[in-house]
Amino acid sequence: MALERGIPDFWIWLLGNAERFNILNPTTWGFLLGAVVICLLLLVIAPFICFLVASLQYGPSEAFYYVARALFSAVTEDLPRFSPRRTWAIARLAIQEAIRNRVLVGFGVFVLLLLFAGLFLDVNNNNPTRVYLSVVLWSTNLLVILMALFLSAFSIPNDIKNRTIYTVVTKPVRASEIVLGRIVGFATVGTAMLVFMGVVSYFFVSRSLDHGHQVEADTVKEEYEKAPEGQPAPAQRKLLRISGETTFDRHHRHTFELGPDGKGKTNVVQGHWHEVQRTAEGKYIVGPPQGHLIAKAPHYGKLVIYDRDGKVTKGINVGNEWEYRGYIAGGTPGVQTKAAAVWTFSGITPENYPPDKYPSGLPLELTLRVFRSFKGQIERGVLGEMVIRNPNPEARGLASGPILFESKEFVTDSRTIPWKLNSERGGEAGRGELDLMKDLVHEGQIEVAIRCVDPAQYFGVAEPDVYLRPGDASFEMNFFKSYLSIWLQMLLVTAFGVMFSTFLSGPVALLASLSAIVLGFFGSDVRAVTLGVLYGGEAQGAQYGGGPIESFIRIIMQNNVMTEMEINSILSTIIKVLDGGLMCTLYAATYVLPDYTQFDTAGFVADGYNIFGALVAEQLLMGLVYFTAVTITAYFFLKTREVAA
């Protein structure tokens, strides 16, 4: 699985990377600093907007009074007298309202979608699990967000329009309770929908992928022990192994191999395998599919790439547009090239990897890429070697002998690093054998160096390409974590919708919430465009044609984007300044609004990888911070509105 953002680290995410920190570039800030800045901004901007809105209606002095009173009463009245009971009453109203508004139609659409999913899903795909999981998670996400958007954006404006809000505000209910009650109510409806969708999706995926095979009798081959040369074969020969093939079902078939006990399993096709058993009557039983609904929990290491001369590098680019992987050149190691990719794994202790749980050694998996600069030996993969080293600089040269392997591309190559390794130099002098834990682990760390041995061929590597696989996490738990991400998105969309609906009319609130979602999903693209307009001219990534006002004028006047605008230079400057202001606002908004791509965990579940704990923690914290900030802002907006005053 490609992790383009690197392996998540909660503390670096929260506090920022000290080495890359740049106060002028918010992408290098940690979340904490960003959150503080956003909160401070909100403290200044929210009252100011409230003041502007109120002053339109009552004039500046009256508006100032309202805002000041709102701020004052928030601390003195609303906060101490906040009632969860009243909030829940409002939430119940919101739930009833949502049900009255036929919100269950969304659920119906989802079920309908799944009913017909079999028609448009690519069942012939190499990895159907991935396709099925991606589709259910994606459609759940979309439907739930849309539902949250419509429910939240229209509710308060509709109440105001229908005057039903008077029946609420005339009761002793506080603005904070109305806002929170609404959010909680809609979020409860969303949660219920999500739970239903999750359960239906889980059964849909597991049922859809469930299938069986039979063994094709004429492909079965039994191998018996051969009698020593010159001797007749005994009447009772010893069975060594049975091999054969299954029937062709669901666009695939497997080969299988059974041991002398008649038990074994098939090869992995379309991401799964089956257990095969031969009964006493000589019949074969093929079990249900296994291994497709998994959640690998890899133990990743830190990667350093060395070039031909042994210098640290990013790796060679073999001409790929995608620069995710760096490539190392092949050749006789140490003679023709010093190029190597070295992973350092921490936490290699007998407690984490007890030999009784891992009797044959450390479970390692490789997902390397191969680039051939000439055809070479087609019938086999490119040769590589793996050396297990002690990272202690003082124990230089304490390393295992090279373990040769053939590359396998686009499949996971599972290997084991044995506890006892051969050494060219010897562990203790002359012993010739190394103990992995004793000789090669230093302070819980171990190095795995990979080189390409075939000259003029290349291996492509990225940090997540080599990892230890101590054991898998629960798929159901992983599925739940993915739904938690969707739930957080739903919660934020609801909160934003309610916030906008406190001071905007329904359709406008919907548009504003939708813009917030779009900016949240495509923030980095929008940022690139805004910067492009702000840089202008010859700068890299510059956008021609100016900002929205200038572009509009150019379209009307049919001006080419490369030429100067055919208008008065003063007017042109004013337009550019206005555009600059708009672009700056948009640029700031991309940082202030939540980045919804951070909540996208469908890829993990679909690819069968456990969602990192750090990622879940990041999402929860992000969700909490945004939720709180948006709720408080919404409270102030509602507070300054006439109805609430």
Added chain:
Amino acid sequence: MSRNKSFLRKVCYIAAIALLLLPIAALSQPATVDTNLADGRDDSSPGGRLSQLRTQYNLAQARLGEIDPASETMKLASLGLRGVAANILWLQANHYKKIEDWDKLEATVNQIIRLQPNFVEVWDFQAHNLSYNVSVEFDDYRMRYEWVKKGINFLIEGTHYNRDEPGLLSQLGWFTGQKVGRADEQVQFRRLYAVDHDFHDVIRKHGINLDEATTGLTVEDPKTHQRTSAIDNWLTARLWYDKAVDAVTYSGKPIRGRSPLLFYSGAPMSRINGSAAMQKDGRFFEAPRLSWERALAEWTSYGNRELPTSAGFNIRLNDQEAADARITQAQAELEKICGNVKEKILAQKRESLSAETKAALDKPVEQRTEAEHMLVYNAAGALNVAARDYLDYAPREQRRRVQQVIDQIEEDQLTSMQIGLNRRIVNFEYWRTRCQAEKTEEIQQAHFDVYEADRMKADVAKWDEAKQKYEEAWGLYAKIFEKHPALMINAEAQDLVDSVLKYRDLLGQLDEPFPAKFVLEPLLKEHDKGRQLLDQVKVLQGGGETKPEGNKPADPKPSGDKPADPASPAAKTAPEPKAGKSADEAAKAKTP
């Protein structure tokens, strides 16, 4: 009164609706097919205007191919934004290709075609993407083969949605033939394809009778470990091409994106390639001879097919000889009527040239200046004696006949020229000669000898035998090339040059010199590698002969024009250094 008024209004509405129904029915009434009546009456209706238009332009979905509910749903669900959706999916497909996410690329491509099932180019482009671009990204040849198959399967699916589409069927022939049989991994691909029963079943289901694609060779099926009849990819390709031709013939669909010349050459060329592949697989004599015989028959029948040309008339590739013969005959008749006036016409034409041109023509070639060369070049056209020039010399009573003969010559010349142009595009003559030559016993023996010798060369104990086999083969090839010199020129003969290089290596190992007068010298002269070999031999043997008493008999730098300097191009491009060394040793052995 008001009740009456309301009733009247309702009646008016109903009448208006009924009236409106008439033009709607006339426009959109669906077509019906009903010929199964007991009395044999045909009650089919062509339907309304729209239905008739759809039929006229072959736009009706049911006429184009299979109606897929998923495809129709997706088209409907995109609410008229089908183009936008398809664009987004194309971008996504490109993105997945960039990040090497092949499963998602495949899934996206499948969604694209559901949106645009009748856009034939999409099938073509994306099948190429899967079979050619994605397959090479995999290092394991078995995975590559799987992706080649995915592309082919994709095209097969395309033929469901676009029934009898010659372009797609022809592409199926191309992919099955060229991608499986000509890729870098052709040996592995052909081996896998031969016993890929699951895939054969898919192909069989689509109306291809694969029993016609067997070569008679039996191979071990890796699954059942039993001998099974191998299916040949080239012969399968031929069947797809045949289906494409049938589609043009019977459904009258146009050939899109390919000239008829190439389109119709697919099937016979597949037979030829299949025959050639047999020999590469180590099969000689009867089976390939029979196959080549069939290939010749199919190639001849291809030559008899009427093909359109860019000149606006149709030709048959086989007709060139007849046209040339007619031209010669007519020319003779012309000269018979008008007398031998060619020299006279030429002299007259020369007279009409400018003084400078005449002076330039009189000068020997090596003394001409650049401007004079240009004048001579330009005069060549003016000095050409055409049939029409004879008209002035025709006797009055025969003028009418001469005019007829000239017209016929000009027409035949145009035909011959067009046939020549088209023949060159498909290498018509070479393949015809090849088919004729390959079906003889002699050439089969020669191929067999070389194949055996190549094999024996790997075994030291059989070197002498290998050498003898090579030499027997060279003798046979020399005779064949004498009869069919065209066979030497084609790139296909490169394989034979490679075998000569192996022979040269073998001689080196045996400490024997490469023959000074090699029987296949004309063949070697036609190919780069062959010329390099000849140069090397000339240098080494020249050195041995010119400096027999030299102080440095082993000096690889003899007094020849082209010293065998290791840095010289000839030595540099020697295929194997070992061979060079053995040639040196051969020179050494010759010197006293």
